[in-house]
Amino acid sequence: MGFIDRLFSRIGNDLAPAASRPEPDNVVGQNLVDGRFWGGEGLPFGAGVSSASEAAKVSAVNFCVGIIADTAGGVSVDLIEKDYRRSELELADVLAYAPNPLETGAEFWSSMVYNGALRGAAFAEPVSTGEGLEIWSLDPLRTTVDWKDRSFLLTYQDDGGLARQLGPADLFWFKGLSDATLRPLTPWQMARGSLDFAIALERQGRTFFQNGNRPGGIVTASGELTDEQFAHTKKAIDGWKPGKTALLEGGMDYKPISENNSDSQLAELITQRTVELARYWRIPLSMVAEVSAGKANSEQQAQDFVKYTIRPLTRRIEQAISRRLLTADMRAAGIRVRINLNSLLRGDSATQWKNAVLARTASLMSADELRVDWFDMPAIGEAWSRDARTPLNSNRAADTITGGQTAPQDQVETEDA
Incomplete structure (x- = not known):
């Protein structure tokens, strides 16, 4: 089956209705799909996080992935000769300073590491031009990867909408942890539960302040309201949310049914969620939370960040460059890749x-x-x-x-x- 046939077959399967699923006729104003409410800002969890781009908008995720990308992308990537001198090969300058005409080495490697830290894998395409070798990172929003048992097939949509299929021999790539398969574990998907919780906390705080710090509640009356009393009450409640004073007529009573941010410990929960998300990317506590840690402890955690987060990642990149960009003759001649982390230690x-x-x-x-x-x-x-x-x-x-x-x-x- 060709690519177009597989594409239309997949589209047909996606559009086929689920015959065994009844229509949700008991939900008012919402569409219930796969157990989730969609479009409800007032609902606890809303639609949840469904893509890496949405996950990156969460401040804790953006910080964790960003600091990994800037730290790992800011150190030098060098080719070393057998006598420990820096290589004079063209590839050495391409990797260190100018992977392509539009990006410096720091910009290229930071973007690659950001993509790898967020999505679990990063891909680039080496291209030989009349001016020499160029390496262009592939836009993850245009990339789909079909991981197989012992290979993979990458489909990339270029600027003109043309789909190109690339194999391992056509690409430079590195990936993160995997569970004994080629397919890497995707960090943001592993953290989806914590991400949904963090977004729910953000929505709760935003809604509370949009309502003028007034918690939701129920207004009760001892008797039936006239149309005029009902209109006055509605107008008073509408003005009460932005911070005005509500005047309730006819012996009406207001009973709050939601806690304020202090009672619900919103700030503590946000801190706890931030720390929880940091664990997925191995970011030390002193780097993500406002804790009263001593200078020695903070410096030790910074060293741990380099040893247990940056070093394993850069080791994968070193071996990926050696295996996928160096020729067999280069490796036989003793040329090796070194990402120098000494300045961080x-x-x-x-x-x-x-x-x-x-x-x-x-x-x-x-x-x-x-x-x-x-x-x-x-x-x-x-x-x-x-x-x-x-x-x-x-x-x-x-x-x-x-x-x-x-x-x-x-x-x-x-x-x-």
Whole structure:
């Protein structure tokens, strides 16, 4: 069966009525479909979240996915040679600085990670042009993926409405967690229950303030109202919602039937839902909630965010680039992909300086490596500054400046001098 046949077959199945489902004749003013009320702003949960775009409008989700995208997309993506030098291949510059003519490296990788963190997978299409290699991310709203047992087929609608089908060999992609299948687990769908609850809380708070902080209730009268009394009462109630004073006639009484935001603990529930949503994306508590955490605890949680959230994601991206963009000859030559997270793990300025001294005294890094990679300073460029084994008490630095003479402060006068 061809693509068009499958498409019309699927459309026909979607349009076929469910014969076993009775029409909802006992619901006034609403359409009951699949157990949900649609279009009711006053209802507790409304229509719920039905797409990734709607999920991203929830502030907690947007924050969680956004901070992952900006953090992972803001670090350098480099190709490293066998001797740990940065590769001079064209692909290295494409990945690091200009994946395509309209996006920088940071913009491209941030958008890819945002899509991957929200939807569980991100896809891009490498294109060879007359000017070289370009990589274009695919719009997720135009993309549908048919995951199979050992492959997948991606259908993409281009600007002209033409559907193109692409296979694994035509694409660059990475995905998140999956349950022993190729199909990734979609984070926003896993969090749909929490998302519906969060939206319901937002609607409750919005409705409460739209009604002038007045809770809903019932107006009762001791006797039958005349048409004039009914009109006056309706006008008073309509004016009462925006904050005016309602005058109830004929011994009428008002009894509230809904709690205000304080009694319903709306603020506490919103905080609890925010923390719950953050768990789906492994965001530390100190980053999403207003908690009185100490500086040391906050710094430790920031380190945990890098280790347990950003590092697993960037590791997948590293291996995806190595497997799907590097050729077999490149891998055989020792070229590898490195997403450097060291800048996220160094701590504050004082900690960075202490770590630099430790790395230098332990002969783990040379003076040039520390100056260039850690402090964005130019390399000294001498043989001793490139050698991590050069001891700190060596006079080679002084010899470089004085032309071979020992530094004046290190000279020792003798009796014969």
